[in-house]
Amino acid sequence: MLFKVKVKVMETNMNLNKIGNRKPFTVPENYFEQFADKFETQISIKPLSPIKLLRPWLYMAAMFMGVFFMAKIAFTVYNDNKLTATENYELYVMSQLNDVENLDYSEPIENENSKK
């Protein structure tokens, strides 16, 4: 019985209503005044430099230049590849004909008539 009473008393003392809601924290003296002053200094508006104003336009110009050069390189490579393919084809065709065959075709017809 005594034990039950003791527990009840403990529970009552540990009830949050008994403890209260005081905040057990403090701050340095003049903390809030100084915080506000410091923050005001931090956010004071400074005039933007011309470079900062132009920066977005410079980024856009650089981007377009990059796209232009990439396109130019791609087009040049494509053209070069096309030319190389044509040259290669011509070389291929010529390689299929040997020198003797070339000579036969180049002799005039009258030579055949004289042999007869």
Next chain:
Amino acid sequence: MNQTDVELLTMLADPKRKSLAFSSIVRNYQERIYWHIRKMVLVHDDANDVMQNTFLKAWNGIDSFRGDSLISTWLYRIATNESLTFLTNKRLKNLQSMDDEESLMFQNLQADSYFDGNEVEQKLQEAILTLPEKQRLVFNMKYFEDITYEEMESILGTSVGALKASFHHAVKKIERFLIEEK
């Protein structure tokens, strides 16, 4: 939106008076925001850092604030997120388990020269540290700041019913902890 908020929003929209308006906001709300943060991070130096980040974030985002909530609600939201981010980063830095993190925070609290709680208040803070972070938030906001559940709902994005249940469970856990620890 209250009258002060309307006046402040008007000033904020004017580039010449924007800084002045924001200074007003800092001076009006800094104490409430500070104590909200301090109850989560416990130590003054940490609370100071988090509060600076909070108001800096607010300043950088002020142009996108449309007045769809009270300025105080908006600031509380930023402060809450900054506090939770701070605690997460601290936990990652320490690379310790949740239990160790609580003990470490309590030790830091006891060592903080800006803590003047008596024995029972110390025990209460130790008990609060055993709660999950979101529940700690709810408990602190209700118990110490007496914020209404409706305002809490705007700040935390949790329903009133869930907040009431969370607070009720938090109270039970804390009281059980205090009795067992005694």
